[in-house]
Amino acid sequence: MRRYIPNFLTLLNLLSGCVATVFAVLNHLELAALFVFIGIFFDFFDGLAARLLNVQSEIGVQLDSLADMVTSGLVPGIVMFQLLQMSETGGWNLGFFGHETEMTILPFFGFIITLASAYRLAKFNLDENQVSSFIGLPTPANSLFILALPLILLYHNSNELNEVILNQWFLMGLTLVSAYLLNSKIKLFALKFDNWSFKDNSVRYLFLIGSLVMLLTLKFLAVPLIVVFYILASLLTTNSKKA
Template sequence: MKKIIPNIFTLINLFCGCISIILLQSRNFNYSYVFTLFSIIFDFLDGYFSRCMKIKNIFGKELDSLADMVSFGVVPSIIVFFLLKNKSQIPFIEYLSFLISIFSACRLARFNISSNNKNHVIGLTTPINTLFFSSLSIIITNNIIPFFLIKKGIIYIIAMFFIIFLSCYLLVSQIPMFSFKFENFSYKKNKTRYIFLLISTFLLLTLHIVALPCIIIFYIIISIYFYKIKKINIK
């Protein structure tokens, strides 16, 4: 019976992803963002309980990837689709947003056949990628920062295209990024994670929703710094 528990969390993750998609159809980015957060939480709980119970279930692993494809593969593409729709004179340009779904599928397929490393993951994970686009949609649609007030300008289109292509690259890149999987709560063994969480908490308290894209960019930068420049393992 204990093998069913992580799968239940996986299915709730999938359910929240489906609700998020429905909400996006009516351009309700705010509530879609909330359900995306729920998807991320239940996706985390799925993995957490699997590790705690030491469950190795091939069915569960496949189910998790299928759920993630909806919640963290299709959802970000739909978000970007509506952020681009009717913003350019070039017809059907918004359909480029589904490159995110394609590259997310490639990443999830590769993840299923790769061995896990408790210290790092290869490339940007789909939940983090989705959180970036979901929080970005809140910033853009609520005019939180002045740059995105120019919603039909060429700068907006170029910026969105750059973000799409960078996202696709990071999803399938070979860049190692540190994992948030805590095997224990030792400060020595999780120093980088604790420092990152402390800085992230400070940014969230000061910048609120604007902090989320900043935190994700910070996460990518420090991961590249540790692995590509310093050539050391993150602990």
């Protein structure tokens, strides 16, 4: 019975991603973000449960990537689509099967994130070296970054931040940077604890403490900063080990 527990948690991740997709399409981005966060919560604990129960399986690995493709691949692409659409002031009519709709090409640029996520997840499934660390930004971290943007718009109420986030060039640049980071060769540490020793997990503990402080002080603005902090901490750790 216990061997089914991790896969059940993975399916809850997938279900959360499906619900988030519906809300993202309807442009209810706050609710989409909520269900992505819930999905990522299940994504973290399915792997932990598999290790604790010693029931890792190949089907679990494949199922995890399929769930991530929806929660952390499709949803952020739709959210970027919506943000790019919000950033535009006009458009032109495109005809689809005899029906005219005011739609521009630019918002579809956001789905580069979805394509890059799919490519990363396919590579991850074939790579046996990404056990205690990651090569390239994990899709959940990238998804958190993208999903935080509409929450910053909603809750921080800053004209300066709003102008930056809803700038077309910023959003297009962020989409390209996101796609690059997902499939880059940058080595990033994984939040996987083999034991609870501070000596063996000092970077992880310091990252978690720093992230908590930023969340308490900066709220949703902290999320993209935490992702940047994660990348910088990983780069510093990698360089120190090489030295």
